[in-house]
Amino acid sequence: MDRYIRKLIVVGENGNGKSSTCNTLLEKEIFVGANRARTARCETCFIHMGSVNVWLVDSPGMFEPNSVLAERALEIQNAVTECKEPHAFLIVFKADAQTDERIMQTVDMLRLIFGQQVMKHAIIVITNAARFRSDADFQKFYQNGKLKEIVKMCKGRIVKLENIRCSPERKKDMVDDIFAVVDKVSRMGKHCFRNSDLDCHKQMLEQHLVQVDASKPINEQIELMKKRLREQLPLQQGESGYYDVVDGH
Ligand SMILES: Nc1nc2c(ncn2[C@@H]2O[C@H](COP(=O)(O)OP(=O)(O)O)[C@@H](O)[C@H]2O)c(=O)[nH]1
Ligand SMILES: [Mg+2]
Structure with a gap:
């Protein structure tokens, strides 16, 4: 039987934890962190993880100061050239650091880059999850403002992740949760993003x-x-x- 593949594209603003999230998901320090030279290009990684293959694209930050939005947007769009027909888009936001305005701008940009179909495959990932004391605390966090609307658009697909300040066991639980949502949205790899326009x-x-x-x-x-x-x-x-x-x- 063919190995099952999970194809993921990670998007969001610089500093929100995209590259760290990629590394956590792959259990390897593959993608460049914030304190090293930041590339303005998509970076792709394909690895075997047990019985599944993971194909992951880390995209450049969406809102580069003093540049036309379309410049980064075109580069971000390349993610679907590097990784055709992805199963999910992980939209990374940082707990506590997001304004309603920036949340809407992020989602608007994604729809301008990939089309409205992107939301059918979108999963919101909230990094810096150590600040949540409990699941109830996390739920309270996203049942507010624009995040609530976006979560509704994503049919409730929101997960939390702590990349730094947590035990390996706890981290693994969070990664398992993310992959479970990925498998659900992709119907175990059968449903992927396409846009003929x-x-x-x-x-x-x-x-x-x-x-x-x-x-x-x-x-x-x-x-x-x-x-x-x-x-x-x-x-x-x-x-x-x-x-x-x-x-x-
Ligand atoms: N405490 C904490 N720091 C994080 C987390 N995720 C990322 N960071 C830190 O936030 C900074 C930006 O992360 P990075 O992954 O480079 O963000 P990117 O620009 O979106 O790729 C780095 O210093 C990371 O170590 C997290 O879940 N918790
Ligand atoms: Mg990065």
């Missing part, structure tokens, strides 16, 4: 890159990209799919 998203980002000034505020850049995407997506998608989801929050 990805080229349209890419074209929109390329146009944005050459036409928009980096000094434009993030929210304005996002609104411009949404508008352009609506105009460019095939009629059906532009009118119903993307339009509804983006404006519906």
Whole structure:
């Protein structure tokens, strides 16, 4: 029988713990940490873990200061070229460090980069989980504000992870929880992300890159990209799919 593969793409803002999360999931220090040179490219790793293979892409931070959003967005989109038809997108947020505005910007950017289908495969990962005293404490944390809305969009797929301050046993439990959610969303590897309009998203980002000034505020850049995407997506998608989801929050 073929080995079962889990294909994962890790996304989020710089400093939220993306690379640490990748290392924790793979049980190896493979991805570069914050205190070493940070690459602005996707980094891919494929490893055998017991009876499963894991294919993981660590993507660059989404909001690089003083740059046009589309620059990083195009690089992040490469994740699905490096790892085609992934099973899940792990959206990494850091406990206590996230504003409602940044949470929405992150989700908006993901939909602009990959299309609304991304949310069907999204799992929210909250790092720095040592600050939660109990599961109830964690639940209280995400039943608030925009995070609550995003969790609803992800059909309740939210997990916590402590990459540093916890015992190996506790860490393993959290990793098992994450993989269980991955297997559920992928229906044991049978259901993966696809978007036949990805080229349209890419074209929109390329146009944005050459036409928009980096000094434009993030929210304005996002609104411009949404508008352009609506105009460019095939009629059906532009009118119903993307339009509804983006404006519906
Ligand atoms: N205490 C704690 N620190 C973390 C955790 N995850 C990451 N960090 C630290 O946060 C910083 C940024 O992490 P990194 O994985 O490089 O973030 P990235 O920029 O999203 O890839 C590093 O100093 C990590 O050691 C966590 O779960 N708990
Ligand atoms: Mg990193």
